[in-house]
Amino acid sequence: MVFIDVADILAGGVSGGVSVRGWINNSRSSGGIMFMLLRDGSGLLQCTVRREAVGEELYGKLEGLHLESALELSGTVREDGRAPGGRELSVEGVGAVYPAKLDYPIVRKEHGVEFLADNRHLYVRDPRLQNIFHIRAKFLEAARDWFREHGYTETQSPSFMTASVEGGSTLFNVEYFEREGVYLTQSWQLYAEAMISSLGKIYTIAPSFRAEPHRTRRHLSEFWHLELEEPWTDLAGIMDTGDALVTHIAHTLANDVPEKVRKAGRDPAELLKLETPFPRISYDEAVEIVQGEGVEMFWGDDFGWQQEGPLTRKFDSPFWVVGFPSGIKPFYHMPDPDRAEVTMSGDLMAPEGYGEIIGGGQRVHDYDQLHQRVLDDGLDPENYSWYLDLRRWGTVPHSGFGLGVERVIMWMLGLEHIRDTIPFPRDMRRVFP
Ligand code: 4AD
Ligand code: MG
Numbered sequence: 001m002v003f004i005d006v007a008d009i010l011a012g013g014v015s016g017g018v019s020v021r022g023w024i025n026n027s028r029s030s031g032g033i034m035f036m037l038l039r040d041g042s043g044l045l046q047c048t049v050r051r052e053a054v055g056e057e058l059y060g061k062l063e064g065l066h067l068e069s070a071l072e073l074s075g076t077v078r079e080d081g082r083a084p085g086g087r088e089l090s091v092e093g094v095g096a097v098y099p100a101k102l103d104y105p106i107v108r109k110e111h112g113v114e115f116l117a118d119n120r121h122l123y124v125r126d127p128r129l130q131n132i133f134h135i136r137a138k139f140l141e142a143a144r145d146w147f148r149e150h151g152y153t154e155t156q157s158p159s160f161m162t163a164s165v166e167g168g169s170t171l172f173n174v175e176y177f178e179r180e181g182v183y184l185t186q187s188w189q190l191y192a193e194a195m196i197s198s199l200g201k202i203y204t205i206a207p208s209f210r211a212e213p214h215r216t217r218r219h220l221s222e223f224w225h226l227e228l229e230e231p232w233t234d235l236a237g238i239m240d241t242g243d244a245l246v247t248h249i250a251h252t253l254a255n256d257v258p259e260k261v262r263k264a265g266r267d268p269a270e271l272l273k274l275e276t277p278f279p280r281i282s283y284d285e286a287v288e289i290v291q292g293e294g295v296e297m298f299w300g301d302d303f304g305w306q307q308e309g310p311l312t313r314k315f316d317s318p319f320w321v322v323g324f325p326s327g328i329k330p331f332y333h334m335p336d337p338d339r340a341e342v343t344m345s346g347d348l349m350a351p352e353g354y355g356e357i358i359g360g361g362q363r364v365h366d367y368d369q370l371h372q373r374v375l376d377d378g379l380d381p382e383n384y385s386w387y388l389d390l391r392r393w394g395t396v397p398h399s400g401f402g403l404g405v406e407r408v409i410m411w412m413l414g415l416e417h418i419r420d421t422i423p424f425p426r427d428m429r430r431v432f433p
Contacts, residue, residue, distance in 0.1 A: 001074070001095065007042035009077055010085040019074040020045060020089060021096075025127065026108070029063050036062070036091075037084075038073065044127055046083040047073055049091040058094060067104035068125070071097040117419075121433040124423050131263050132420055135253060136409055138260075140205060142252035143226055146245055152201045152228060157191035159207070163383040165189055166330055170210040172221075181383075184209035187402055189332070190387050192229035193363060196398055197390070203228040205405070215427060216305065217417045218355065218407060222426040229400035235334075235344040235362045238399040239320050242348055242358055243276040246318060246403075250274045250412055264413040271412060279319040283342065286311055286321045302328040308355035315351040322346045331377040332370070334362040346401075350411035357408050360401020367391035 004018045022040035029035070032051035037044055051059040065071070072095030080088045106122055116123050123129065147154065162179075164171050165187040176182035188204050195202050208225035230238065253261050254268035261268045281289075290297045293310035297303075303311070303321075312319075323342040326335060333343035345361035364370040370391055374381050381388065409421040419425040424433070 001072070003072070005042040006038065006040045006045040009045060009089070010043055010087055012087070015077055017074065017076055017092075018089070019072060019095070020047075021070070021072040023068050023070045023125065024065060025067070025125075027063075027065070027067065032059070034059070034063060036073075038071075038089075039125065039127065039130070043130075044084060046080070046085075046088040047075070047091050048088055053090075053092060054094070061097075062094065065097070066100040066102065067107075068122075069098060069100040071095070117430060118433075120424060128264075129420060129423075131260050132409070132413065132415075133423060135257060135260050135264060135413065136405075136421060138253060138257055139249055139405070139409060139412075142249045142256075143205065143245065145252075146248045147203050147228075150201075150244075152203045153199045154204060155192075155195050155199055155202050156204055156206065157185065157188035157195075159185045159209070161185050161190075163190065163387070164379075165332075166210075170212055172209050172211050186210055187225060188227050189229065189400060189402070190384075192227060192400060193387070193398065194390055196229050196231040197394060201228070201230045208402070211428075213428065215429065218305075218410065220406060220418060220422070220426055221428060223407075224405035224422070225402050226405055227400065227402040229398065231396050231398045233362075233399045234397060235322065235346055235399060238360055238362070238401055239280065239322075239346050239348075240277065242320075242346075242360070242401060242403070243278050246278075246348070246358075246408070247274050247276050249408070253412060261413065264415070266412060266414040274317060278317055278348065279315070280322055280346075281319060283321055283323045283325065289314060300325050300327055303356070305355070308349065309353045312349050312351050312355055313353050315349070318348050318350050318357070320346045320348050329361075331373040331379060332363050334364045335369075335373075344399075348401075348403075350408070352411070352414075354407070354411040356404075357411060358401050358403045360399065362397065362399040365391060365395045365397055367395070 001019045003021050004014055008014055022038045024036055025039040025044060026037040034049040036047045038047050049062055073091050074093045075089045075091040078088055078090055105119055160182055162181055172184040174182045174184055187208055205226045207222050209222050212219040212221055250271040254271040258268040287297055287299055290307045290311050295306055295310050297307050324345045325341055326343050329343045329345050333345045336342045336344055347356050348358035349355055350357045364373055374384050406418050406421040410418050
């Protein structure tokens with residue numbers, strides 16, 4: 001038997017007799033007719049079973065199956081305006097059946113957040129989540145396409161390392177054989193700066209880890225980090241790259257999977273409206289906007305949730321905030337040659353209250369300057385000896401950034417919470433299931 005994907009049936013490319021297989025997402029029957037919503041990896045298909053067509057015994061057996069039983073069905077595809085997706089399968093035969101053992105715990109009523117988190121291993125089957133995970137896959141595909149078209153090479157860095165990249169307060173300590181002071185990486189960046197002298201323009205898509213002590217709608221303790229690094233590039237250059245990449249991803253989602261985007265909660269037309277270049281404002285201007293909104297902030301403070309909310313609600317496209325004070329950025333940021341108290345850094349903010357989605361900028365490439373920055377930040381140069389070494393042989397101006405995959409998906413789809421952008425979200429309270 002050849003099985004057809006539900007998505008292909010819904011796309012209209014299939015007619016006549018077919019076989020499908022999947023899980024029973026929902027089922028109801030009355031008066032000898034049963035509507036079964038069958039879910040496979042690609043989507044949901046209404047399958048209609050008539051008692052007179054399949055016989056009393058089989059009908060009874062199908063009627064008795066719990067939700068999330070799996071089975072093979074064959075029949076005829078018909079157009080039907082009342083069916084979700086406009087097509088249905090009129091069932092004529094049943095193949096293998098894999099019955100669920102118990103009643104399915106997730107029923108069609110409102111469950112609490114904790115209950116759904118406890119049952120995440122089952123809840124990932126939910127059609128709303130399935131739809132978001134399909135979009136997530138498309139998102140990463142679009143990013144890789146863009147990198148390939150623009151001459152970037154994908155490369156990897158280790159997840160175990162002995163130095164902080166983004167400050168000590170969010171480091172996860174790891175028991176690493178006999179060795180003390182080993183952590184899970186916060187960013188590939190330091191290794192990326194080594195790799196640009198090997199491969200040139202590079203990127204990675206990999207998990208980063210932050211021991212974020214807060215439970216918020218936008219922090220995970222393990223998130224997917226899309227990072228890139230380029231030699232011979234300054235802050236302006238890296239922002240151009242960010243504009244083009246983010247716009248390409250948004251347009252690809254809107255053009256290739258508009259129905260999925262709409263179902264997730266965003267009108268694809270809004271994504272198509274994005275245009276490069278995104279506005280760029282200085283940190284100083286951003287502080288003034290926040291203050292103008294009546295929210296407390298002093299020059300030199302970092303943006304928190306209270307500040308980013310009102311700031312980003314002033315914009316309807318992403319925008320860059322550039323030139324953060326050196327006191328709130330890690331040691332590797334290049335000081336502005338014209339204004340030593342600020343750095344050549346840029347954060348991309350998503351509008352509508354979503355806030356920071358990219359952090360990056362130009363790196364210090366001079367040995368002495370970097371050594372001083374390490375000391376100024378209270379770090380031990382021993383831990384950064386190999387990183388400092390990079391500035392001894394062929395050090396050139398270079399820049400890069402990190403984009404939080406879940407943050408961008410959350411904004412692009414207009415989601416309330418970061419947890420639904422990733423199958424098994426990790427936060428300070430959740431490592432199980
Ligand atoms: O701004 P961050 O900390 O920058 C870096 O790590 C740089 N070393 C990146 C680089 O230049 N290669 O993190 C970058 C982005 C943030 O803008 C945010 O989108 C995301 O990573 N991010 C998180 N996403 C989810 N949960 C968290 N706890 C995150 N922390 C950062
Ligand atoms: Mg940041």
